[in-house]
Amino acid sequence: MKHFFFSLLFLSLTTLSPLWALHENEITSFMQKNMDEATSILRDNKLKKDQKAEKLFSIFDSVFDYSLMSKLAVGGRHWETLSPQKQKEFSQVFEQTLKTSYMEKLDLYTDEKLEIVKLEKIKETRIYLTTHLAKNKEVYEIIYKFYKDSNNNWLIYDVDVLGVSIIQTYRTQFADFLAKDTINNLIIKLKNKDS
Template identity: 30%
Template sequence: MRQNLFARTIFLFLLIFALAAPTQAGEPTDQMKLTIDKIIDILNDPALKGPAKAEERRTQMRRVADERFDWREMARRSLAKHWKQRTEEEKREFVPLFTDLLERAYLKRIENYSGDKVSYDDEKVKGKYSLVKVKIFTDKQVEIPVAYKMQKKGSEWMIYDVSIEGVSLVKNYRKQFDSVILSSSYEGLVDKLKEKVAKN
């Protein structure tokens, strides 16, 4: 079940604040709402409806997601100690590969949104970091707590991790990546990620 929850992470983020109950939003929430509006506009655009427009629709959604997700920071935290051992060339290869893996896996699911309801719980800001907590109520009335970790870069609040039921997306990938690297090699991990991207 937890794997299924991770598979829903990105599109739940994209819809979360558009459906949340009214609250006194802080700057991180306000910026995310702008992102949500863009995604909803894309999903509701008649000119982008249907299978024939799927690639164009996902390209536009990918562009919007790129504005709010700090993929490089997520990749760095997911590789953890192995990141420091990588050359700049390897990092330049890994970040877009990691990004492509997540986007390809999740963007299709955004279009299958099934009416989950969201309750906004809390927003905490400490310096350049913020934590946004929500509860998602599925169509089967299952309550799922989700927390979004964000870091301010310039004037923007960027997501660098998502936790579902207390389980961190970044830590989950970190464990998987570390296992593959230790049992095989970094090159072996890159090959596996390329295979997954190709399948999606």
């Protein structure tokens, strides 16, 4: 019995520890399952907005690489000049910015339909997953951009909405801001926006 228990523990540790590791052939099914789950959370009228957001983030957090997104938004050259603590501080604030922006979008959600359209392997380390969000007459295209990290795990580093890259939009604004101001002030500005 003891043996059985330990082997079970061992088995669960080995299989569950890379819980968030997403492999190439699982991307579509993983995203489909999560989008379905997300839709049912969004349609649940008993949940408040922040409860919904919390549930949604717990689903999607594991596939978003927020620190890479922060680095790309600031731009590699500028990023290199920051101390590791600053980088960490910025990443935390920027993650919150992205989440706040997402939460605000929830207000606009009514009963749109979400569906996966196609998965394209752009190159060895990039996969684009195209999804459609249908609202009334209009169809909005949302592309999730995945990259393969050194552990063969696929993570999202950018999202295109209607052909507009979210990270690129931030990157342009941050470049403009940092050309005349400091990273500390940018962090303050983002913090004020989130609160």
